[in-house]
Amino acid sequence: MKKIIGIVVVSIVAVALGFAGWLLLGRDPMSFAGGSTVALEDYKGSNITGVPAQLAGADLVKRGEYIIHAADCRACHTAPGGTPFAGGFAFNVPFGTIYSTNITPDKQTGIGNYTDAQFLAAVHKGIRADGENLYPAMPYTSYTYLTDDDALAIKAYLFTLEPVHAPAKQDQLSWPYNQRSLLALWNVVFNLDERFRPDTDQSRQWNRGAYLAEAMGHCGECHTPRNFAYALDNHRKFAGALTAGWRAYNITSDKDAGIGDWNDEDIYLYLSTGHATGHGGAAGPMGEAADDSLSYLVPDDVHALVTYLRGIPAHGSDLPRTITTPAPASHKEGLVAESDTLGEKLFAGVCASCHDWTGVSPVTGYATLTGVRAVNDPSATNVAQTVINGVDRKTAKGRIFMPAFGAGYSDDDIAAVANYVTARFGAEGAHLTGRDVADLRKLASQHSNPEEAPHG
Amino acid sequence: MLTLTINGQSREVDAPDDMPLLWVLRDHLNLVGTKYGCGIAQCGACTVHVGGKPVRSCQLAVGDVGTRAVVTIEGVGNTSHGAKVQQAWMEGAVPQCGYCQAGQIMSATALLDGNPNPDDSDIDAAMAGNLCRCGTYIRVRRAIKSAVAKSA
Numbered sequence: 001m002k003k004i005i006g007i008v009v010v011s012i013v014a015v016a017l018g019f020a021g022w023l024l025l026g027r028d029p030m031s032f033a034g035g036s037t038v039a040l041e042d043y044k045g046s047n048i049t050g051v052p053a054q055l056a057g058a059d060l061v062k063r064g065e066y067i068i069h070a071a072d073c074r075a076c077h078t079a080p081g082g083t084p085f086a087g088g089f090a091f092n093v094p095f096g097t098i099y100s101t102n103i104t105p106d107k108q109t110g111i112g113n114y115t116d117a118q119f120l121a122a123v124h125k126g127i128r129a130d131g132e133n134l135y136p137a138m139p140y141t142s143y144t145y146l147t148d149d150d151a152l153a154i155k156a157y158l159f160t161l162e163p164v165h166a167p168a169k170q171d172q173l174s175w176p177y178n179q180r181s182l183l184a185l186w187n188v189v190f191n192l193d194e195r196f197r198p199d200t201d202q203s204r205q206w207n208r209g210a211y212l213a214e215a216m217g218h219c220g221e222c223h224t225p226r227n228f229a230y231a232l233d234n235h236r237k238f239a240g241a242l243t244a245g246w247r248a249y250n251i252t253s254d255k256d257a258g259i260g261d262w263n264d265e266d267i268y269l270y271l272s273t274g275h276a277t278g279h280g281g282a283a284g285p286m287g288e289a290a291d292d293s294l295s296y297l298v299p300d301d302v303h304a305l306v307t308y309l310r311g312i313p314a315h316g317s318d319l320p321r322t323i324t325t326p327a328p329a330s331h332k333e334g335l336v337a338e339s340d341t342l343g344e345k346l347f348a349g350v351c352a353s354c355h356d357w358t359g360v361s362p363v364t365g366y367a368t369l370t371g372v373r374a375v376n377d378p379s380a381t382n383v384a385q386t387v388i389n390g391v392d393r394k395t396a397k398g399r400i401f402m403p404a405f406g407a408g409y410s411d412d413d414i415a416a417v418a419n420y421v422t423a424r425f426g427a428e429g430a431h432l433t434g435r436d437v438a439d440l441r442k443l444a445s446q447h448s449n450p451e452e453a454p455h456g
Numbered sequence: 457m458l459t460l461t462i463n464g465q466s467r468e469v470d471a472p473d474d475m476p477l478l479w480v481l482r483d484h485l486n487l488v489g490t491k492y493g494c495g496i497a498q499c500g501a502c503t504v505h506v507g508g509k510p511v512r513s514c515q516l517a518v519g520d521v522g523t524r525a526v527v528t529i530e531g532v533g534n535t536s537h538g539a540k541v542q543q544a545w546m547e548g549a550v551p552q553c554g555y556c557q558a559g560q561i562m563s564a565t566a567l568l569d570g571n572p573n574p575d576d577s578d579i580d581a582a583m584a585g586n587l588c589r590c591g592t593y594i595r596v597r598r599a600i601k602s603a604v605a606k607s608a
Contacts, residue, residue, distance in 0.1 A: 329570065331581040349584035353512050354497050357581065362509040363497075363516050398474030398517055403496045 026233045027192055029142070029214050029224070032313055035201025040147065043198040048208045049147045049215075052298045064157030067150050070216040070301070071143065072293035073158075075285070076100045080446050086110075086164040090446050091137045092244060093230075096173035098137045106163035116152055123151045125193055126183070133183035135171075136190075141232065145196040145215035190231040202311075209308025212301055217293065222248035222285060239315035245443025246284045247381045249373050254314035256321040264306050272302045273395060277365055278324065280372030281400065283391045284382060284444075291393050320427040322376040326358040327424050335423045343420025346413055350405065351421070359425040366391075366400045369425040380418040380430030384440050387414050411437040460521060462487070463531025473519025477511075478502045480518045481528060489529035489558050493587075500586030503559040503566075504528045510566035510582075529558035537568040537603070544603040552590035560586050564600050572607055574600070 025031060040049065050056075051063045058066075068074070077100045079088035087102040105112040111119065111129075118129040126133055126140035134140065143151070176182060187193070196215050198207045213219045220232050222243040227233040240250035240257075253260040259267060266276040274282040274290030282290050294302065327334045331344065331352075347355075354363050359375075361367035369375045374382035390404030405414065411434035418437075423429025458469045462485065471480050481487040481504070490513060493501030497512035504513045507524030532538035541564050551557045560583070567574055567582035574582070579600055588596070 330578070332577065345580075345584070348581045350498065352581070353500065353503075353510070353585040354515060356509070362506060362511050364520055398519075401496070401515070403498060 022235070023189065023227070023229075026227065026235050027141075027190055027231070029220050029232065029234050029237060030197075030199065030210055031234065032237055033199050033202060033206075033210075033311065035199040037197035037199050039197060040195060043200070043207075045198070045204040045207065048198060048204060048211050049196065050150055050153075052300055054298060060153055060156045061160050064153035064155070066296070067216065068154045068157050069293050069296035070212060071146070071154065072217065072289060073103065073154065075288050075292050076137075077103050083164050083166070085158065085161060086166040088166065088169055090169075092443050092445065093137070095177040096171065098135050098171045098173065099169035100137070101168045102164060102166040103158055104161045104164040104166070105159045106165055109165055109167045110163060111155075111158065112163055114155070116155065119155045120148055120151055123154075124195075126187060126191065133180045133187070135180075135183065136186070136230070139218040139221045141191045142214060142218035142221060144191060144193050145211070147195055147215075150215075186229065186231070190229065203307070205304050205307045206311060208301065209304035209306070212297070212305050213308050217289075217305070219251070223251050236315050238309075238312050240317050240319070242381065242443075244285060245381075245440050245445075246286075246385050247374075247377060247379065248286070249377075250315065250317045250319055251309060252312045252315045253310065254316050257317040257319040258312075258314060259309065260314060261321075264310070267306045267309060268302055271305055272297065272299070273397070274393065275366050275395075278371045279322075280368055280370075280375070281366035281391075281393075283374070283386045283393075283402075284389065287391060287393045287400075291395060295396065318379075319373070319377060322371050322373060323425070323427050324371045326360045326370045329358055331357050335429065342413070343416035343418075343423075346409075346417045347420050347424075351417065354402075364400070367402070369421065372425075375422060376426040376428075378422060378426075378428040378430050380422045380432050381440065383421050383430070384414055384418040384432060384437055385444055387417060388437070388441060389444065406441065410434065411441070458518060458521075460518070461523070461525045463527055464525075464534070469518065471518055474517045476514050477504070477506075477516045477518050477521060477526070478513035481513060481526075487528050487530050491555055491558055493556065493559075498585075498587075499556070500559040500563060501556050503562040503586065505532070505562060505566055508566070508569060510563045527562075529562060532562060532565055535565065535569075537572075537607070538565045540603040540606040541565045541568065541599070544599040544606065548595050548599040548602060550592055550595040550599050552588075552592055556586060556588045556590075557592075560588065560592075560596055564596070564603070567600070568603060568607070573604060 051066045055066055074084055076089050077087050078084045082088055085103050087100045089100040091098045102110040104110040107113050114129055121127045124144045128134055196211050223238045224232045225236050225239055225241045238251045241248055250258040252258040255261045266279055270276040271294045274287055354367050355361055355369050359369035388406035391400055391402040393400040414437045415432040415434050418432050419430045460467050460469055469480055469484050471484055481490050490504055491501040493499035495514050497515040502512055502514045503510050505527040533542050541561055563583055563586050571578055579597055
């Protein structure tokens with residue numbers, strides 16, 4: 001009997017240890033590369049952190065400006081239509097709503113009193129000046145890889161901004177998620193709290209790309225699925241996830257579900273301009289990432305990102321291969337069997353003038369639907385979000401605009417048109433209902449109570 | 457300096473690349489037959505032909521026109537279908553206030569260019585994006601059918 005109990009206990013411990021080990025291995029976003037790593041100061045290659053060579057001689061604030069773009073602090077620390085960096089952006093997570101905070105140098109409501117050490121603790125460890133834990137909506141498990149110099153360059157830039165008086169909005173989280181102190185435990189398991197370690201088996205270009213993608217750009221925060229504890233699960237690194245009601249797509253080298261079939265130039269263009277012919281344009285959060293962050297990178301840095309992305313192991317997902325041939329010119333041809341009559345009617349009146357019945361826009365490549373991942377996503381999540389929220393991007397080429405139809409059209413209308421668009425132009429038609437669309441509206445909403453918001 | 461082909465003529469325009477074609481037509485070239493309606497490609501009043509396709513000129517950046525030929529309401533009467541559509545429009549007294557009608561005629565002509573014998577469903581698919589607040593839709597449909605009859 002004792003023997004059996006012993007075996008059971010040993011088995012349970014083994015499974016628990018195995019699970020803990022699996023969790024811990026999932027923490028490191030660069031472990032997939034496998035090579036041996038060294039501390040930055042022991043790295044023999046040329047510098048892979050900080051700003052690119054052409055800015056090496058620039059002053060601290062100028063360097064900070066480049067790094068803050070690369071780290072894209074602005075996207076989350078700015079409310080829609082609000083003052084940049086004054087916070088108030090809402091994160092709708094499964095257990096409530098968290099708001100980003102004011103990181104202008106206001107002494108009462110911003111970070112005006114932060115010392116360098118306090119700023120580093122916030123960026124590397126997720127601990128704010130009063131000692132409380134930040135929620136990992138602030139991507140400190142990624143920023144922990146930033147060097148002290150780079151983090152402090154960001155601080156130097158932030159301290160040149162006009163201080164804005166903007167008190168933090170009250171987070172709305174259910175118990176136990178409203179207990180910030182519990183995050184100390186979470187951090188022990190999920191925040192490595194270590195600076196970037198170059199991989200000596202990889203090229204300088206790869207390491208620069210890794211630093212840009214992991215320490216600065218924190219791509220995984222949207223593109224990597226999360227585990228039960230809401231930490232990144234790097235066992236499926238970059239395999240895609242639903243973040244803030246939008247799908248961040250699979251960017252692994254899988255040829256069907258990921259970007260394995262894209263050529264280098266397409267990835268380069270998509271990152272640096274938010275558009276690549278044949279793959280369409282970015283909207284939603286990726287559109288912001290292109291316009292606020294990636295488009296500011298020098299070409300060498302974008303090439304480094306391409307090199308790094310190329311090396312991400314393939315992970316399949318539920319996404320089919322994209323259809324790259326346009327739909328027929330007549331509305332009567334194409335996927336009629338799957339077509340939704342309400343969807344077709346709406347498409348004719350509202351969408352066809354720019355997107356054309358073929359899906360190839362006569363207006364701008366940004367509006368072409370052929371080959372776009374979102375259109376070839378049978379969940380139609382991003383198609384519905386784009387219809388609801390529209391597109392309003394400021395690119396080097398000028399403004400890229402699509403009206404937001406969320407206020408003028410019902411959930412059923414939006415579901416119908418998203419189903420029609422995915423069936424006509426994509427690999428597989430979606431089956432969204434009005435209720436699904438209502439849920440998507442809530443996930444991407446910037447209002448604490450979507451029901452009370454004017455027209456959602 | 458941009459060179460555009462408009463209604464068969466080569467025109468030089470000094471305008472920024474991101475200026476909408478509609479602005480260029482109306483303010484630089486004084487082709488004011490094309491109307492500004494909603495400004496967000498949702499009403500169809502600004503429709504012109506670009507490379508043979510009906511395009512909302514309020515959303516098309518002039519720099520993206522490239523070498524594609526532009527035809528406006530001022531020039532569409534010189535095309536075979538355009539002349540028939542305009543004739544049918546006059547005979548049917550289609551316009552009421554008239555503001556949307558240049559766009560309606562451009563969309564109707566593009567429809568016939570691509571499909572000389574459209575049925576009701578084709579007319580819906582091509583014309584649904586052209587709004588008319590006077591509600592001339594029934595006369596628009598009748599005139600398109602009458603233009604088709606002229607071609608037969």
